Amino acid sequence: MSCEHLICARCSSPVVEGRCPTCRVARAEIHHHHGPAVPPSVILIALVLAFALAFALALQHLS
Numbered sequence: 001m002s003c004e005h006l007i008c009a010r011c012s013s014p015v016v017e018g019r020c021p022t023c024r025v026a027r028a029e030i031h032h033h034h035g036p037a038v039p040p041s042v043i044l045i046a047l048v049l050a051f052a053l054a055f056a057l058a059l060q061h062l063s
Helices: 021-031 040-062
Strands: none
């Protein structure tokens, strides 16, 4: 879906221009400009596992 042809009921301008707060909210909902696709908790878990693996390999290499 696109907001190119939508007209705002509040300010009567094209939604794509985002002239009023209502336009900007509608445009953001249509285009789904949200955060990263991967939740931060998944990234954190992956980093902790990677550091644990690196630490275990370093300990094994030292002994």
